[in-house]
Amino acid sequence: MSKKFTIPSHSEIQNAKSNRNNPTPAIFQKRKQSEQPNESIIEENVPKQSSEKVMNKTSTFRSFQSDSKPTVPTVTPVSANSSQSPEKAVDKSGTYRSFETVNRPQKPLVSTTTPLLVNSKQRGNPILKHIHNVAWEYSDIVPDYILGQTTCALFLSLRYHQLHPGYIHERLKLLGRTFELRVLLAQVDIKDSSHICQQLANICLLADCTLILAFTPEEAGRYLELYKAFENKPPDLIMEKSEESFEAKLIDTLTSVKKINKTDAITLYSTFGSVKNIFTATEEDLSLCSGIGPLKAKRLHKAFNEPFIKNIKKKAIEEVNSTEVKEKCEKGIGNENDNENEGC
Template structure:
């Protein structure tokens, strides 16, 4: 019993399934069970090939009904083995969502096996075992925040921290001030500035406006990309003519500018009051950079 408890229980329906040949990191045994794979006391998996789904579209529906409500985690492991996946994958996704199942898609038999192994291995482990660990010091939190911007690495974070001191000062810097930092090129400056000043939400209509050459940028409002831009009122009228009356509700208005990331965080800092001390944060960054320089100098001496 103890050996079966530490192994994946496989339904006898799965005899001959080539996925089993690739399950090598976890033991598995055949058993008389309702799901295809029993991965824990409250987790199971049903295997489905998209090619088989095209031949038997009702199969997965009846298999999910057989499970009833016996398992907390119910996985539909879908093997994508057809070229045209849009329609069948849409159908499988809809069935999984309607019946409270988690859909996992794999494009190879090895990938299917790795999913089964991983779920079994993490059966009794807490959720924080796979979460990213971030230290509580200011430099680590600053690094975690800024490296989420594309092309920004840890060295760039140290450069920005030593030049501006705090995240708020970095967010308030202009493109010219960011460009003065060594190692921060034109592409990184653009990425940083856009990350801090773009609106939180970007609708489909705004994406279409961007494709048409119409850009929206905070205080300047909406402008048409041209050598001699027309007046703001004429710009909105032109956009209404291009998009039609039904889509004019999504046209950005100069009276109500979009809330950017910087403005939202400034409001949050205002609510926090005196809980955050920029001077202490700046000193902590400078001390960290000084320690880094000393360690590099010692390594060079060696």
């Protein structure tokens, strides 16, 4: 068989000539051979451990378990006009990859809550110096303060209200009902304020506003801070926590009687077994319970049997008598002496 020979290129011929004319000295060849590390010696000196630990300790050494380079999976890009769904976009390694999660916008790190808005006419008000816990800024608004999406506040000084009593009426009329919660923050800066506070209370009732009295600028600023800070909070923090169990409600009812404590209430319920039996028991039956003497039994029996409205029988008798007298006077029944005695 005939052998095939390839014709070398011009650059290969030039490189061969340069190597032949300038050979590497034998001294440098020995030095290069001595500088190359022997892999067999390295493998004997290195203790048996995972390739990850070897890479951590000596970053110049490569992994001894496999000489092959790791294959990087290439993901097939999905164009915007293609009809292929992100779930069908598969890379060469066989793993699914969703492109929607990659392009999902991240949440902003800065809070998106709006600051407390202050009317520009409130510039120079001393209460602004005491608003530290919430951010605030001036704005062209109708109320004096906007504390949330549905809450606003008007500020009024009682000293100014004495000089200009019609000012608050104009402000409330201009405000209207654009906000669900309208607060009238009044600063008490006069001595005799009871009469003026009563007037403001009547005004707030007619205008469906909430009246808050502050006696110092610090207190007024604190009220504004709290309204803004609790803008999106539920009302559970200030609501009364009532007991839902029947026993707790019964104990609360019985202890409302004077001198009856919690132990007495538990004794009554364990002795009679029901609320009906407790309410219909006599004084003797109540006094037989341990811890309840004749005085407590008398008070319990009186509380269970007296009417809710005091002196209801006397009032009813007086009403009946008055109606009978009126009827007799109108009809003219009876003697003249009787009519004079009855007041006809």
